[in-house]
Amino acid sequence: MQLFSSLKMINLFKIKDQKKEESASAAGKAPVKKQSAGELRLNKDISELNLPKNTSISFPNGKDDLMSFEIVIRPDEGYYMSGSFGFTFQVSPSYPHEPPKVKCKTKVYHPNIDLEGNVCLNILREDWKPVLNINTVIYGLNLLFTQPNDEDPLNHEAAAVLRDNPKMFEANVRRAMAGGYVGQHYFPRCA
Amino acid sequence: MASPDAEAPPPTEPERWRDLDILLSRPGNLVHATFQPSPGLRDDIGSFVEVLVVGAGGLGCELLKDLALSGFKNLHVIDMDTIDVSNLNRQFLFRVQDVGKPKAEVAAKRVMERVSGVNIVPHFCRIEDKELEFYNQFQIIVLGLDSIEARSYINSVACGFLEYDSDDKPIPKTAKPMVDGGTEGFKGHARVIMPGTTPCFECNIWLFPPQVKFPLCTLAETPRTAAHCIEYAHLIKWDEVHTGKPFDADNAEHMQWIYSEALQRAELFGISGVTYSLTQGVVKNIIPAIASTNAIISAACALEALKLVSGCSKSVLNYLTYNGLVGTHIKVTEFVRDTDCLVCGPGTLIELDTSSTLSEFIKMLEKHPKLLMSKASVTHEGNNLYMQSPEVLEQMTRQNLSIPMFELLKGASFVTVHVSGMAESNGNKVSSLRKLRVLFKGVEEASKMDTTESS
Ligand SMILES: [Zn+2]
Numbered sequence: 029m030q031l032f033s034s035l036k037m038i039n040l041f042k043i044k045d046q047k048k049e050e051s052a053s054a055a056g057k058a059p060v061k062k063q064s065a066g067e068l069r070l071n072k073d074i075s076e077l078n079l080p081k082n083t084s085i086s087f088p089n090g091k092d093d094l095m096s097f098e099i100v101i102r103p104d105e106g107y108y109m110s111g112s113f114g115f116t117f118q119v120s121p122s123y124p125h126e127p128p129k130v131k132c133k134t135k136v137y138h139p140n141i142d143l144e145g146n147v148c149l150n151i152l153r154e155d156w157k158p159v160l161n162i163n164t165v166i167y168g169l170n171l172l173f174t175q176p177n178d179e180d181p182l183n184h185e186a187a188a189v190l191r192d193n194p195k196m197f198e199a200n201v202r203r204a205m206a207g208g209y210v211g212q213h214y215f216p217r218c219a
Numbered sequence: 220m221a222s223p224d225a226e227a228p229p230p231t232e233p234e235r236w237r238d239l240d241i242l243l244s245r246p247g248n249l250v251h252a253t254f255q256p257s258p259g260l261r262d263d264i265g266s267f268v269e270v271l272v273v274g275a276g277g278l279g280c281e282l283l284k285d286l287a288l289s290g291f292k293n294l295h296v297i298d299m300d301t302i303d304v305s306n307l308n309r310q311f312l313f314r315v316q317d318v319g320k321p322k323a324e325v326a327a328k329r330v331m332e333r334v335s336g337v338n339i340v341p342h343f344c345r346i347e348d349k350e351l352e353f354y355n356q357f358q359i360i361v362l363g364l365d366s367i368e369a370r371s372y373i374n375s376v377a378c379g380f381l382e383y384d385s386d387d388k389p390i391p392k393t394a395k396p397m398v399d400g401g402t403e404g405f406k407g408h409a410r411v412i413m414p415g416t417t418p419c420f421e422c423n424i425w426l427f428p429p430q431v432k433f434p435l436c437t438l439a440e441t442p443r444t445a446a447h448c449i450e451y452a453h454l455i456k457w458d459e460v461h462t463g464k465p466f467d468a469d470n471a472e473h474m475q476w477i478y479s480e481a482l483q484r485a486e487l488f489g490i491s492g493v494t495y496s497l498t499q500g501v502v503k504n505i506i507p508a509i510a511s512t513n514a515i516i517s518a519a520c521a522l523e524a525l526k527l528v529s530g531c532s533k534s535v536l537n538y539l540t541y542n543g544l545v546g547t548h549i550k551v552t553e554f555v556r557d558t559d560c561l562v563c564g565p566g567t568l569i570e571l572d573t574s575s576t577l578s579e580f581i582k583m584l585e586k587h588p589k590l591l592m593s594k595a596s597v598t599h600e601g602n603n604l605y606m607q608s609p610e611v612l613e614q615m616t617r618q619n620l621s622i623p624m625f626e627l628l629k630g631a632s633f634v635t636v637h638v639s640g641m642a643e644s645n646g647n648k649v650s651s652l653r654k655l656r657v658l659f660k661g662v663e664e665a666s667k668m669d670t671t672e673s674s
Pocket of ligand 1: 418419420421422557560561562563564
């Protein structure tokens with residue numbers, strides 16, 4: 029059994045001496061920026077990114093702020109082929125304890141992405157684990173375009189069309205990507 | 220507590236300190252090895268020790284009162300919040316007429332009124348607003364916080380003062396101890412963090428379970444609970460209706476809007492239980508605070524602070540948990556440090572010539588016996604010196620490769636940098652993130668002289 033002695037106590041008499049020393053030396057130190065453990069982990073994730081060929085990344089705030097960044101996915105197969113879809117990532121200092129916040133910037137006709145850009149991807153919410161990383165999320169977002177699914181709908185109408193009439197769904201996706209109305213909603217061109 | 224309107228006269232001075240003086244002036248079997256019992260010990264603590272309390276909420280109010288009544292006379296308190304009417308049931312230093320005023324200022328004033336001789340300096344600001352040196356003036360930092368982010372920040376600041384000698388042993392006088400309290404409903408914890416000796420907050424961050432997040436599609440399609448309806452209004456409906464206007468959880472109108480939307484949705488799906496306070500709780504991720512839990516945890520924390528400065532008993536090793544949900548259960552667990560911790564660990568000591576370029580430094584890491592790290596990316600205090608990937612960042616940092624590290628690190632003689640890359644571990648290359656202490660050969664004395672000259 030471990031005894032308590034490994035914890036050092038503060039020595040009051042040392043404090044008395046230290047007080048004098050500190051007031052003499054404190055003035056010369058330059059202020060430093062604190063980097064959170066989350067920021068370091070994000071740096072590592074970013075430096076190890078293995079982006080799919082159809083995905084590009086950019087850092088609007090420059091090389092020293094990686095906590096917010098953007099990616100663009102250009103699917104090379106499936107319903108959304110040749111479209112171009114932007115996503116913003118906001119990473120908190122508690123990353124990877126907390127998942128990144130991801131929003132779709134491009135208005136898209138998609139069963140799992142709503143018109144406000146909310147994305148239904150399990151690893152961004154209920155299934156997030158700290159062992160996952162930015163690469164996993166980008167992979168997951170890519171999957172949404174090759175395999176949209178009608179089981180986790182955020183855009184209810186799009187999901188119903190995909191389930192009941194895939195041909196019509198395909199036509200709707202084409203029309204939205206070319207810039208046009210699907211139902212009452214206008215989608216700006218993104219292809 | 221007695222009603223504030225019928226306050227009993229405060230005890231006379233000698234009576235108030237009787238028990239504390241007994242504790243500090245008598246020898247014992249469970250004391251720290253260096254404990255020197257003396258009738259003057261309480262005065263020494265009052266005169267020479269400065270303690271910072273981070274947070275002036277439920278725990279912070281208790282902590283200030285407990286520390287003031289434990290012989291600490293020089294206290295500071297930092298909190299960015301103002302008093303809300305919903306705080307009054309447990310944040311007992313505040314009165315109805317204080318609503319809207321800064322918590323730190325009111326809490327400091329109230330404790331000073333009740334405990335004579337105590338000086339409390341309030342800081343009404345964010346913890347990040349203070350210079351790092353501000354935190355260095357305290358012998359102990361006591362945390363009464365409710366967020367992981369804030370704890371993690373203070374932890375990194377306090378651990379940042381820790382220095383290691385050339386044998387990777389922590390230098391005791393640079394260790395800034397923290398006492399961390401936390402409560403959630405009927406559960407709580409109190410822990411002592413002695414950087415370099417006991418695990419820091421980051422060493423066992425996994426102790427804090429991630430917040431439960433409902434799938435967005437469940438919220439949108441198949442809500443089953445009151446919380447689902449509230450999160451729908453908060454995460455989906457708000458943006459749909461208020462394009463571009465960010466939701467502010469501290470704005471009562473915003474909260475009221477979420478509440479009424481959630482209520483409508485609950486009616487639509489035949490779900491009951493949506494109330495205004497549940498809405499606040501879900502949106503702000505608040506578990507109802509229990510006054511008695513705060514009192515118990517705060518008492519444990521104040522006692523640990525007293526033990527640290529006096530040695531009148533041995534410190535808790537190192538994590539006390541309390542559960543008052545069924546009966547009362549208190550347990551102490553000794554967690555272990557992560558010796559590779561990026562925040563409190565020593566890192567690997569690297570000696571470098573002032574002429575070594577970043578590119579030579581990166582090559583050197585490949586051969587360094589303790590690292591064997593290839594393809595290293597290098598960062599220093601938020602400044603990304605070199606990023607191997609992605610291409611856009613590689614291009615933005617490439618020009619640094621030919622510059623001497625000494626110049627990139629602004630002529631400091633001794634610097635902490637972080638590197639990530641593929642390092643060897645048991646014969647396998649694994650992706651790793653490491654802390655390095657870079658010491659430039661032959662410049663230590665010169666830079667020390669510079670510091671003294673400029674001050
Ligand atoms: Zn640590």
